[in-house]
Amino acid sequence: MISSGYPVKKYIDSAVRHVLLRHGVLGIKVKIMLDWDPKGKQGPMTPLPDLVTIHPPKDEEESKEKKEYEAVVPPTKFILPFMFFNTNIH
Numbered sequence: 001m002i003s004s005g006y007p008v009k010k011y012i013d014s015a016v017r018h019v020l021l022r023h024g025v026l027g028i029k030v031k032i033m034l035d036w037d038p039k040g041k042q043g044p045m046t047p048l049p050d051l052v053t054i055h056p057p058k059d060e061e062e063s064k065e066k067k068e069y070e071a072v073v074p075p076t077k078f079i080l081p082f083m084f085f086n087t088n089i090h
Contacts, residue, residue, distance in 0.1 A: 014031045
């Protein structure tokens with residue numbers, strides 16, 4: 001059950017009752033988590049933020065229509081420097 005943040009105010013109904021008895025006070029806490037209701041009659045109108053909706057994949061025709069772009073910067077040739085080693089060192 002969620003216990004902190006804004007969803008607690010929206011999705012949790014709570015009640016506390018105390019009864020004074022001869023041996024002390026008896027307290028009862030009740031928390032009821034409401035389910036979301038699109039019409040807003042029995043619960044909040046919006047689903048919890050952690051609800052994940054998975055949409056079906058798009059048609060292949062839409063993905064084929066993607067344009068191919070040319071490179072903004074033309075490719076360049078890199079010349080790597082190298083060192084000459086003298087092998088005649090005594």
